[in-house]
Amino acid sequence: MRVTSLDVARAAGVSQSTVSRALRGHPGIPPETARRVREAAARLRYVPSERARDLVTRSSRRVAMVVDLDNPLWSLLVGRLCDELDRRRYRLSLIAEHGDPEDIESHVLGGTVDGVIVSTASRDSRLPGVLRERGVPAVLLHRYAEDVPLDACVADDRLGARLGTRILLEAGHREVGALLGPRTASTAREREDGYRSALADAGIAPDPAWIRHGGFDFGHGRSAVAAMVAERRLPRALFCANDTIALGAMNGAHELGLRVPDDLALVGFDDLEQAAWPLVGLTTIRVPFEDMLRSAVDRLLERIAGDDGGPRRVVHPVEPVLRTSHAGG
Numbered sequence: 001m002r003v004t005s006l007d008v009a010r011a012a013g014v015s016q017s018t019v020s021r022a023l024r025g026h027p028g029i030p031p032e033t034a035r036r037v038r039e040a041a042a043r044l045r046y047v048p049s050e051r052a053r054d055l056v057t058r059s060s061r062r063v064a065m066v067v068d069l070d071n072p073l074w075s076l077l078v079g080r081l082c083d084e085l086d087r088r089r090y091r092l093s094l095i096a097e098h099g100d101p102e103d104i105e106s107h108v109l110g111g112t113v114d115g116v117i118v119s120t121a122s123r124d125s126r127l128p129g130v131l132r133e134r135g136v137p138a139v140l141l142h143r144y145a146e147d148v149p150l151d152a153c154v155a156d157d158r159l160g161a162r163l164g165t166r167i168l169l170e171a172g173h174r175e176v177g178a179l180l181g182p183r184t185a186s187t188a189r190e191r192e193d194g195y196r197s198a199l200a201d202a203g204i205a206p207d208p209a210w211i212r213h214g215g216f217d218f219g220h221g222r223s224a225v226a227a228m229v230a231e232r233r234l235p236r237a238l239f240c241a242n243d244t245i246a247l248g249a250m251n252g253a254h255e256l257g258l259r260v261p262d263d264l265a266l267v268g269f270d271d272l273e274q275a276a277w278p279l280v281g282l283t284t285i286r287v288p289f290e291d292m293l294r295s296a297v298d299r300l301l302e303r304i305a306g307d308d309g310g311p312r313r314v315v316h317p318v319e320p321v322l323r324t325s326h327a328g329g
Contacts, residue, residue, distance in 0.1 A: 003046045011040035063300065064093040064113040065141075066127065068120045071216055073242075073270070073289075077119060077141070080290060084297050090114075115300045121145045121152075122184040137303035141296045143186045149311040151303070153296040157187050157269075160285040160318040161194025161239065162201075164267040167283060167320060168237040169202050171327040173265055177210025177235035179224050179245045188213070191241045191269065209233040216241065221248025222255075225264070229256055237265035237326070243272040243284055250280070250325070266325045281324035288316050 009016045014033060022029045022037035029037075040046075063085055067074040082092045093113055115137035121128055121144060128148040131138040144152035168176045178195045181188030192211075199206055209231065214220030221240060225248075228234040240246035246268030253264045260266055268275060271286035295314045 003044045005046070007044055008037065008041050008046050011044060012036045060112055060114055061089060062091045062093055062113045063115050063117060063297075064095055065117045066095045066120050069096050071120075073142070073216075074119065076272075076289060077293065080293050081117065081297070084293055088297065088301065090301075115139075115304045117141050117296055117300060119143065121148075121186065122182075124184055137300055139296045139300045139303070141292065144313060146186065151299045151311050151313070153292045153299065153314045153316070154186070155287045155292065155316050156318050157190035158194040158197075160269060160287070161191040161241075162198040163194075163318070163320050164269060164283075164285050165195045165198035165239045166201075167267055167322070167326050168239060168265055169198065169204075171237075171265065173235075173237035174204060175207075175210070175235035176204070176237045176239060177206065177228075178212075179221055179238055179240045179249060180211065180213050181216045181241045181245075183213060185216075188216075188241055195239050207233070207235070210235045210238075214245075216244060218244050218248035218251075221245040221250070222252035223248075225249045225252035225258075226256065229258075234264065238267075240266060240268045243268035243270045243275050243282060246282055246284070246325075247274060247280070250282070261325050261327055265327065268325075271321050275321070275323070283323045283326040284321050286319050286321050288318070292316050 005019045006016050009019045012019065014037060018029065018033065019037050019041075022034040023041065065078060065081060067078060078092070078094060085092050116131060117139050118128060118131070119141045121140045123146070125145065128138070128140065128145040128150055132148050132150055138150055140150055140152040142154060144154055165176060176199065178192065180192050180195075183189060196206070209228070210233065212224040212227070214224065221244070225234065238249055240249055246266050249264075249266055250260050253260055258264050266282065268282050268284035269287070271284045274280055275282035275284045295316070299312065299314070
C-alpha cells in the first residue's frame with residue numbers, strides 16, 4: 001500500500017499538516033520537529049503526492065503559450081516547448097492569438113495556468129501589458145515588447161541580419177534588397193536594422209524599391225519577387241527576414257524562369273529543416289530554438305517560484321549556414 005502523509009504524521013507524532021509544512025521547509029516548524037518528520041518520511045520511504053502538493057500551493061502545473069497560427073514557426077516552437085515542460089512535470093495549454101483578446105486575457109488571468117509564454121508580442125499587442133499589470137508570471141519568446149518590462153528570450157536578430165547581408169556582399173553582389181516582416185514585430189525591426197547597417201558599412205545606399213515589407217510567410221516572398229520583376233526593379237540578391245519568405249521568393253523566381261542563385265541570390269533566416277533539402281540549398285542564419293525555449297522555461301519557472309527581480313532579456317547567438325543559394329555567377 002502507498003505510504004501517505006498521515007502515516008508519516010503518526011510515526012513522527014505530529015499532525016498531518018505539520019508533515020506537509022515540515023517537508024516544504026516552512027520556517028515556522030521547529031528544527032527538532034522537522035528532523036523527526038524527515039526521518040520518519042525516510043524510514044517509511046514516503047514520496048509526496050504531486051497532486052496534494054499542488055492543492056496546497058494552488059498550482060495548476062500548467063503553462064499557457066500564446067501563438068500566432070499565421071507564423072510558420074509556431075508548430076516548431078510548440079512541439080519542443082511541450083517536450084521541455086513535460087520534462088519539468090508541467091502541461092501546456094495552447095492559445096491562438098486569433099481569438100477574442102478578452103477571452104485570451106480571461107483564460108490566462110483566471111488561475112487555470114501558473115504562467116504564460118507569449119510568442120506573438122508586437123507593438124499593438126495589449127496582452128504583455130495586461131500580464132505585467134496583473135502580476136502574472138510571463139516570458140516573451142522569440143520577440144520582445146519595447147514598452148513592457150517583461151522577461152524575453154530572443155535570438156540576436158540584428159547581428160544575424162548583418163551577417164546574412166554581409167554573406168551576399170562578400171559574394172560580390174552590390175544590388176542587395178530585402179524582403180522583411182511586419183514593422184510591428186521586434187524580429188522584423190531588428191533584422192531590418194541589421195540589413196541596413198551591413199549595407200551602410202559597405203557604403204551602399206539601398207534603392208527603396210528593393211525593400212518590401214509583408215508577413216513572415218511564403219506568399220510574401222513569392223509575390224514580392226513577381227512584383228519586382230514586373231516593375232523591372234529586381235535586385236541581384238535578396239536578404240529574406242526568414243526562411244519561409246526565402247522559400248516563397250525561390251519559388252516565385254522559378255515560376256518566372258529565373259535561376260537561384262545564377263539570376264537571383266538569396267539568404268534566409270532561422271534554418272528550418274526545408275532549408276537543408278538538396279533541391280533548396282538555402283544559405284541562412286541558424287537560430288538556436290531549443291536553447292531559447294529552455295531559457296524561456298527556466299525563466300518562467302523562476303518567476304512562478306517567486307522571483308520578483310527586474311526583467312531580463314536573454315539574447316541567444318546565431319550563426320551563418322552556408323549552402324548554395326547566395327553565390328551566383
